[in-house]
Amino acid sequence: AQSVTQLGSHVSVSEGALVLLRCNYSSSVPPYLFWYVQYPNQGLQLLLKYTTGATLVKGINGFEAEFKKSETSFHLTKPSAHMSDAAEYFCAVSDTGRRALTFGSGTRLQVQP
Amino acid sequence: DAGVIQSPRHEVTEMGQEVTLRCKPISGHDYLFWYRQTMMRGLELLIYFNNNVPIDDSGMPEDRFSAKMPNASFSTLKIQPSEPRDSAVYFCASRPRQGNEQYFGPGTRLTVT
Numbered sequence: 329a330q331s332v333t334q335l336g337s338h339v340s341v342s343e344g345a346l347v348l349l350r351c352n353y354s355s356s357v358p359p360y361l362f363w364y365v366q367y368p369n370q371g372l373q374l375l376l377k378y379t380t381g382a383t384l385v386k387g388i389n390g391f392e393a394e395f396k397k398s399e400t401s402f403h404l405t406k407p408s409a410h411m412s413d414a415a416e417y418f419c420a421v422s423d424t425g426r427r428a429l430t431f432g433s434g435t436r437l438q439v440q441p
Numbered sequence: 442d443a444g445v446i447q448s449p450r451h452e453v454t455e456m457g458q459e460v461t462l463r464c465k466p467i468s469g470h471d472y473l474f475w476y477r478q479t480m481m482r483g484l485e486l487l488i489y490f491n492n493n494v495p496i497d498d499s500g501m502p503e504d505r506f507s508a509k510m511p512n513a514s515f516s517t518l519k520i521q522p523s524e525p526r527d528s529a530v531y532f533c534a535s536r537p538r539q540g541n542e543q544y545f546g547p548g549t550r551l552t553v554t
Contacts, residue, residue, distance in 0.1 A: 360541045371445075371532060371545035379541055418484065422541065427472055428497065429543060431484040 330355045330421050334432035342440045347391075347406040349435045351419035354400065361402040362420040362429065363393055372418065378402065389413070414439045445546035447533050453552045459521040462549045465514055466535030474543060475508055475518050476532040484532075490516065523553045 335350040353359055360379050364372040376387025383395040389412075393404045402419060416436045420429040446465040454460055466473045474489040488498040493510045501508070505524070510516040520527055530550050534543040 362542060364545075371547045372534075373545070374542050377542050427491070427536070428474060428486045428489050430486075433483045 330359070330430045332419050332421050332430055332432035334417075334419050334435050336435055337433065338436045338438065340438040340440060341409045343411055344408050347404070347409045347413065347437065349404040349417050349419075349437065351393075351402045351404065351432060352400050353402060353419070353421045355421055359421045361393075361395060362422075363387065363391070363402075363404050364418045364420060364431075366416045366418065366434075368415075375404070375417075409437075409439045411439050411441065413437060445533055445535055445544055447531075447546035447549050449549060450547060451550045451552075453554065454523055455554055456524055457522045458553075459519065460523045460527075460551060460553075462518040462531050462533075462551070464516045464518070464533030464546060466516070466533070467537075467544055468514065469537060470535035470544075471538040472536040472543075473510060473516050474534040474536070475516070476534065478530045478532060478548070479528075487518070487531075520551075523551075525553045527551060528553050 331354045333352045362377045363375040365375050366372050375391050376385045378385045378395045386392045391406045393402050395402050416434045418434050419432040422429050448463045472491055475487040476484050478484050486500045488501055488508045490510045508518045530548045532545050532548045534545045536543045
């Protein structure tokens with residue numbers, strides 16, 4: 329069975345500071361990994377994904393994530409936070425067999441001026 | 442493309458009433474997923490379809506829930522009878538045959554009083 333753990337349900341950073349949102353996964357087969365963002369009262373929007381190949385993945389809005397198999401991690405980072413980054417972020421995993429996504433519990437990012 | 446379309450966006454109903462949620466996936470996508478989001482349980486997969494055929498309905502809470510996909514461009518999720526604990530945001534997502542990411546609709550916020 330697959331599972332995703334997101335450490336920290338709430339993260340607060342200052343505008344311009346580094347954003348680091350943590351995600352660890354469990355999967356019995358090579359995983360596909362995703363980060364989604366959800367703004368208030370909206371659906372989920374894909375930020376980035378890892379399937380195969382390069383382990384450092386770049387996404388939209390300046391975000392990137394690195395797949396580390398040895399650590400079973402897929403942490404999301406952004407060098408400089410912007411006020412517009414305030415939202416809830418979800419890490420998700422799937423595999424080639426099961427098409428559906430298993431989501432983490434989410435991390436709410438707050439950006440202070 | 443208009444993206445995944447869901448209707449209604451908000452639904453308020455009384456306990457015992459039938460509720461029908463609707464979804465139009467992105468044209469050409471082969472997979473359709475129904476998720477439920479609550480504060481207590483986060484994002485949960487309810488059911489997914491491949492080429493209009495239900496593949497995995499293990500997440501459907503109980504017999505009060507049913508989902509259909511009569512054609513490639515339309516799906517419904519029905520709750521009969523509804524209960525207050527069904528209050529949640531219900532998301533529909535679709536995915537192309539090739540590719541791994543899912544595209545989410547804006548969700549339907551259901552309140553059962």
